[in-house]
Amino acid sequence: MRYGYARVSTIEQDTSLQFAALKAALCDRIIEEKVSAVKPRPKLEELLASLRPGDELVIYKIDRLARSVRDLVRISERIEAIGAKLRSITEPIDVGTPMGRMVLQILGVVAEFERSLIRERCMAGQLEALKKGKLIGRPSKMPLQDQNEVIQLVGCGIPLKDIGAAYGVSEATIRRMHLVAIGKTDRFTGPVRKLL
Template identity: 45%
Template sequence: MQYGYARVSTKEQETQTQIDALRKAGVDFVFSEKRSGGDAKRPELEKLLSSLKQGDVLVVYKLDRVARSLRHLLQILDRLNAIGAQFWSLTEAIDTSTPAGRMMMQIVGAFAEFELEMIRERTREGLHAAMRRGSKPGRPRAMTPAEESEAVRLVLTRQATKSAVARRFGTHISSVKRALHRASGQCEIFPEH
């Protein structure tokens, strides 16, 4: 049986293009999730890997959808090999049922990891250069310092929940949590509301 895995990094992105390609390739079931590739805890990927049996095939649209590094990719391949399952990447035309496919998988995986490291290095260099010029990376804060101070005071004195404060200042609850974290350094101790 063929099982597909589709992944995007953020909740704003969609997996539909990957799912369409997997369905077109004849995949029976598709596991899909919205998590960073660097996130070690990907429940849908783990559920998929745990459900594979001998003769099954794990199909992905592209290698970087399933593994965050060559090491991670090789770990997944070892798991598949141990149970007698195969791997197929649609865009890289890699099929591990053949020796040539297994070799190509390792070569492509190494280049994918190299490319990712180059992107990270360029991103770091760009951020450092921007900071040296006086830029402050990241999006602007949703609340002014005075609003943050008031939001923190309201939550800490239990005069309002985080959700109520977010509504009051017209922002997302995450902004309130970040303000609490900046104010205390221990945001985890506050109950969710």
């Protein structure tokens, strides 16, 4: 059986280009996943577990399967151990040969390097935006008036869980708003904050 695997990193992205290419490659079944390659990929794990000797796993591009060389090698060795084959539509390599495995690893290194460059550029852009006083991240879904009410309710000693239930947000969200309001933390978290 020929399986196709299409993956994009976020819900907003579309797999239609990959799907069309996998369909043209005559895949019997195409599995789509919308999750970052650095997070657990349950559909890929399910697919790998269902592979049998003689099956073929077709991907649009190597970086759709893995974002690190270690992960790529692990997946390709797992496929090979089953007796199945791995094929990339845009990178015609034969992973059944030593040369093909070397090229596969080189492509994996290039994909990992490209991902690092993109991350670096994003962080640099976020840092510049912060220096200019721009807010980074998603805007709050809760109106400013409700946020002020929440902060006052926390100050009155009402349990965070009860406030969260009343406003339809999690207890962690209420705690974060309170910590920002009293100056124990700021709105910016993650790698950008560490650069400042």
